[in-house]
Amino acid sequence: MTTPVALTIAGSDSSGGAGIQADLKTFAALGVYGASAITALTAQNTRGVTGIHPVPAEFVTAQIDAVFSDLDIGAVKIGMVAEVAGIDAVAAALSRWSPRHVVLDPVMVATSGDRLLASEAVDALRTKLISLASVITPNLPEAAALLDEPVAASEAEIESQGRRLLALGCRAVLIKGGHGEGAESTDYLVTSESTIALAAPRVATRNTHGTGCSLSSAVAAGLAKGEDLELAVRNAKSWISAAIAAADRFSVGHGHGPVHHFHRFY
Numbered sequence: 001m002t003t004p005v006a007l008t009i010a011g012s013d014s015s016g017g018a019g020i021q022a023d024l025k026t027f028a029a030l031g032v033y034g035a036s037a038i039t040a041l042t043a044q045n046t047r048g049v050t051g052i053h054p055v056p057a058e059f060v061t062a063q064i065d066a067v068f069s070d071l072d073i074g075a076v077k078i079g080m081v082a083e084v085a086g087i088d089a090v091a092a093a094l095s096r097w098s099p100r101h102v103v104l105d106p107v108m109v110a111t112s113g114d115r116l117l118a119s120e121a122v123d124a125l126r127t128k129l130i131s132l133a134s135v136i137t138p139n140l141p142e143a144a145a146l147l148d149e150p151v152a153a154s155e156a157e158i159e160s161q162g163r164r165l166l167a168l169g170c171r172a173v174l175i176k177g178g179h180g181e182g183a184e185s186t187d188y189l190v191t192s193e194s195t196i197a198l199a200a201p202r203v204a205t206r207n208t209h210g211t212g213c214s215l216s217s218a219v220a221a222g223l224a225k226g227e228d229l230e231l232a233v234r235n236a237k238s239w240i241s242a243a244i245a246a247a248d249r250f251s252v253g254h255g256h257g258p259v260h261h262f263h264r265f266y
Helices: 019-029 057-068 084-097 121-132 140-147 155-166 211-224 229-245
Strands: 005-013 033-045 048-054 075-078 102-104 173-175 184-190 195-201
Touching: 005 019, 005 057, 005 211, 019 033, 019 211, 033 057, 033 084, 057 084, 075 211, 084 121, 102 121, 102 211, 121 140, 140 155, 140 173, 155 173, 155 184, 155 195, 184 229, 195 229, 211 229
Parallel strands: 005 033, 005 075, 075 102
Antiparallel strands: 033 048, 173 184, 184 195
């Protein structure tokens, strides 16, 4: 018997709804053992981010090396990496360990609107991490920011931005449509061969804290279990849609509450 293992490299959310905490909950909910390397501590709750304390780059490296030297990592999810030094450390470590799958969520802004990525780090993320990724998972504003373009307003524009992001070196792009309009929230999986639209009913809830973190972690969990990319993305989309739909079962905090990671169990 082999145990699927995924590693999240991301920031800690002290309120537990996003970041490392959301990633580990997602892995557990989907039957994957989760390991972690923390890139930053945040003072954060459902209302916003009040402080960010980056972890020194050499200690980010130490965490990643410790995990890879002992655990059989089936997939890596990268979330918040706040500074250039941290991005350099993650890129060097992944180049050294060559994991089978890397899911990069280019986290720039929290659900609350607080910035999580230093402006000078955007170019480092673009040039040093994207080329290592099996798939990147930007939302509509993040895709636009990575390309220094306006936010896409149509399916054709979304697909076009996806193809320009592919040109940065990743193997696939999943552009998330949660920031769009309409009755459905549609994500677009763009590869060199095709574009697949994945739609789900848009849920009327303010409890969406950690949605992007959790979706990218669900994709990584599927890849760690041996699913191909399309199946992993489809399963992740289905799971996160149900987690959002169940979010109002919770009453956590006074702002944007978390999704319900364990909706299948209680």
